[in-house]
Amino acid sequence: xxxxxxxxxxxxxxxxxxxxxxxxxxxxxxxxxxxxxxxxxxxxxxxxxxxxxxxxxxxxxxxxxxxxxxxxxxxxxxxxxxxxxxxxxxxxxxxxxxxxxxxxxxxxxxxxxxxxxxxxxxxxxxxxxxxxxxxxxxxxxxxxxxxxxxxxxxxxxxxxxxxxxxxxxxxxxxxxxxxxxxxxxxxxxxxxxxxxxxxxxxxxxxxxxxxxxxxxxxxxxxxxxxxxxxxxxxxxxxxxxxxxxxxxxxxxxxxxxxxxxxxxxxxxxxxxxxxxxxxxxxxxxxxxxxxxxxxxxxxxxxxxxxxxxxxxxxxxxxxxxxxxxxxxxxxxxxxxxxxxxxxxxxxxxxxxxxxxxxxxxxxxxxxxxxxxxxxxxxxxxxxxxxxxxxxxxxxxxxxxxxxxxxxxxxxxxxxxxxxxxxxxxxxxxxxxxxxxxxxxxxxxxxxxxxxxxxxxxxxxxxxxxxxxxxxxxxxxxxxxxxxxxxxxxxxxxxxxxxxxxxxxxxxxxxxxxxxxxxxxxxxxxxxxxxxxxxxxxxxxxxxxxxxxxxxxxxxxxxxxxxxxxxxxxxxxxxxxxxxx
Amino acid sequence: xxxxxxxxxxxxxxxxxxxxxxxxxxxxxxxxxxxxxxxxxxxxxxxxxxxxxxxxxxxxxxxxxxxxxxxxxxxxxxxxxx
Numbered sequence: 001x002x003x004x005x006x007x008x009x010x011x012x013x014x015x016x017x018x019x020x021x022x023x024x025x026x027x028x029x030x031x032x033x034x035x036x037x038x039x040x041x042x043x044x045x046x047x048x049x050x051x052x053x054x055x056x057x058x059x060x061x062x063x064x065x066x067x068x069x070x071x072x073x074x075x076x077x078x079x080x081x082x083x084x085x086x087x088x089x090x091x092x093x094x095x096x097x098x099x100x101x102x103x104x105x106x107x108x109x110x111x112x113x114x115x116x117x118x119x120x121x122x123x124x125x126x127x128x129x130x131x132x133x134x135x136x137x138x139x140x141x142x143x144x145x146x147x148x149x150x151x152x153x154x155x156x157x158x159x160x161x162x163x164x165x166x167x168x169x170x171x172x173x174x175x176x177x178x179x180x181x182x183x184x185x186x187x188x189x190x191x192x193x194x195x196x197x198x199x200x201x202x203x204x205x206x207x208x209x210x211x212x213x214x215x216x217x218x219x220x221x222x223x224x225x226x227x228x229x230x231x232x233x234x235x236x237x238x239x240x241x242x243x244x245x246x247x248x249x250x251x252x253x254x255x256x257x258x259x260x261x262x263x264x265x266x267x268x269x270x271x272x273x274x275x276x277x278x279x280x281x282x283x284x285x286x287x288x289x290x291x292x293x294x295x296x297x298x299x300x301x302x303x304x305x306x307x308x309x310x311x312x313x314x315x316x317x318x319x320x321x322x323x324x325x326x327x328x329x330x331x332x333x334x335x336x337x338x339x340x341x342x343x344x345x346x347x348x349x350x351x352x353x354x355x356x357x358x359x360x361x362x363x364x365x366x367x368x369x370x371x372x373x374x375x376x377x378x379x380x381x382x383x384x385x386x387x388x389x390x391x392x393x394x395x396x397x398x399x400x401x402x403x404x405x406x407x408x409x410x411x412x413x414x415x416x417x418x419x420x421x422x423x424x425x426x427x428x429x430x431x432x433x434x435x436x437x438x439x440x441x442x443x444x445x446x447x448x449x450x451x452x453x454x455x456x457x458x459x460x461x462x463x464x465x466x467x468x469x470x471x472x473x474x475x476x477x478x479x480x481x482x483x484x485x486x487x488x489x490x491x492x493x494x495x496x497x498x499x500x501x502x503x504x505x506x507x508x509x510x511x512x513x514x515x516x517x518x519x520x521x522x523x524x525x526x527x528x529x530x531x532x533x534x535x536x537x538x539x540x541x542x543x544x545x546x547x548x549x550x551x552x553x554x555x556x557x558x559x560x561x562x563x564x565x566x567x568x569x570x571x572x573x574x575x576x577x578x579x580x
Numbered sequence: 581x582x583x584x585x586x587x588x589x590x591x592x593x594x595x596x597x598x599x600x601x602x603x604x605x606x607x608x609x610x611x612x613x614x615x616x617x618x619x620x621x622x623x624x625x626x627x628x629x630x631x632x633x634x635x636x637x638x639x640x641x642x643x644x645x646x647x648x649x650x651x652x653x654x655x656x657x658x659x660x661x662x
Contacts, residue, residue, distance in 0.1 A: 066632075071613075071628060071631065071632075073632075074609060074610075074628075074631035074632050077631070077632050077635075077636060078605045078609055078631060078635050078636070081635075081636045081639050082601065082605050082635065082639055084639065084643065085597070085598075085601045085639050085642055085643060086601075088643040088646060088647070089594050089597055089598065089643075089646055090594070093650075207633065210623075210624070210632075210633065211621075211622045211623040211624040211629070212622075212623060213623060219623075220622070220623025220624075221623055222623055222624065222625070222628070223623060238617065238625050238628040239613075239617070239628075244610060244611070244613070247610050248606060248610050248611070251605065251606065251610065252606075273661045274661060275647065275650065275651055275654065275660075275661060278643070278646065278647035278650055278651075279644075279647045281643050281647075282640065282643035282644040282647055285639060285640050285643055286640050289636050289637070289639070289640050292636055293633055293636055293637070296632040296633065574583065577583070577587055577590075578583055578586060578587075578659045579654055579659055579660060579661050580654075580659050580660060580661045
């Protein structure tokens with residue numbers, strides 16, 4: 001069978017599975033719609049959380065980013081997993097004990113303030129929308145590349161599928177669909193990784209291949225990689241180029257942001273007991289860790305494969321570089337998408353891929369007759385092109401397409417649900433129309449999910465650059481606004497509504513301001529985004545950690561000068577601190 | 581049942597786990613990277629390994645360890661759910 005039809009078949013079968021599950025587990029009450037009736041087994045919730053959390057970015061972009069960043073890519077690995085430790089130890093069990101439906105609801109009750117709840121709703125909607133646009137975009141890219149359809153068509157199909165199971169099934173439908181999506185995703189991710197590990201190192205387990213020798217006897221994988229990339233003027237793979245302080249703060253911001261993301265937190269509302277919430281966080285991270293420990297191996301193997309394809313002979317020798325006319329098929333395929341671009345700057349018909357931004361390497365490159373780097377590789381293609389680069393069978397390529405779509409859809413659905421719950425439960429039911437019945441609230445939840453999908457699909461259609469800029473924003477805002485407010489709400493009796501509101505607004509405005517100042521969302525940047533201009537050498541990606549520290553400081557200071565919270569708040573905090 | 585000692589025990593356990601959490605990631609993987617990279621086990625430099633693999637394994641173990649110890653504390657202080 002041809003690759004195209006095979007891909008349609010595999011992707012189509014996965015869609016049929018999701019729709020079947022969604023239909024079987026559709027929500028009948030608001031409790032089922034918001035928190036799956038709190039009947040989800042901790043292992044199932046762990047899988048669902050893993051699928052919810054691992055987005056198109058984790059599946060498609062992360063290994064590629066690591067491949068090109070080397071050590072600097074560690075910020076994603078540690079940041080996006082370490083947050084679960086904070087979630088399991090500091091937030092999830094207590095929020096489960098609180099026992100209601102949404103994150104803003106907790107903030108509203110704990111600080112006895114509708115204003116605090118509204119500030120939390122605003123933070124939640126900004127964070128979740130930012131995120132969902134990226135997912136819809138991911139769906140569009142996969143469809144257009146693997147199924148050869150227009151991005152708009154791909155987006156529409158993706159929207160229709162998410163609409164069907166998120167709107168019909170609510171949290172209950174999403175949970176069981178995400179379990180299936182996790183299985184599809186992890187299978188699709190690990191199969192090519194195992195094949196490639198075997199090819200390069202003769203070791204079947206990618207985590208071990210990472211520390212193994214390559215089969216041609218030229219030494220350990222990472223030593224060889226350090227060698228080949230430094231020969232081309234790049235920084236050594238295992239040391240990186242970012243400053244240590246920046247790596248520290250980006251990692252911290254991603255950890256705090258992960259723990260503060262509403263669509264992840266709310267998953268722990270769905271298990272039956274407090275101790276299930278603790279265990280479930282462990283299962284979630286275990287399932288996530290399978291992909292996250294394979295990713296750095298994939299990154300290293302892919303970087304080596306790519307470099308050796310472009311530079312098959314000794315660096316600087318006349319025939320050492322790939323002749324453009326002999327380029328492999330995958331090279332042609334990806335050139336057609338514009339994600340791989342070759343420009344023959346010195347007109348020798350060969351491809352030179354090296355670091356032309358390194359002044360120390362410039363004289364060497366010149367002596368070889370090289371006149372600039374000739375190949376631009378978008379890091380997103382590493383995972384998608386990997387099976388083709390390694391010459392794996394067509395069914396593996398089809399599987400990767402289905403896996404990438406599963407990753408994007410599962411995250412999009414989780415995000416849609418928290419947005420719709422914030423609108424129907426935190427805005428309509430609690431503020432604007434408190435008298436609506438449960439049936440009407442359920443309908444409002446479905447309608448707002450539908451509106452959110454349409455808006456996300458529309459925003460995901462064009463804004464490529466926009467998405468890249470706002471990803472830092474989602475994590476930074478979650479770290480600087482929601483995380484401190486929830487944490488203080490559990491671990492302090494004294495922090496009151498004035499403190500919480502002032503803290504959240506300070507964190508929000510500071511982080512938003514810093515990111516806009518350097519990256520310019522909606523407006524032109526005010527200053528060049530370089531280390532010399534940054535506060536203490538911290539990039540916009542890491543500034544959320546500073547925003548969180550400011551939030552904590554302001555919240556505690558303001559609370560100290562204002563009256564303590566009412567006695568009911570003390571009772572609430574005492575109640576959530578013990579399981580029974 | 582004494583909620584105050586339960587909470588104190590919980591805080592002590594959380595603190596211990598967070599120290600380990602900090603040491604393996606921010607300590608071994610970032611601040612001590614260059615020192616630990618001098619040590620090589622097989623084909624892996626230790627600091628780099630902690631940053632890209634080791635810290636993640638420790639995180640998973642930490643959460644299960646915490647859940648296990650907390651279940652014991654719930655029982656000891658009579659605040660468990662069953």
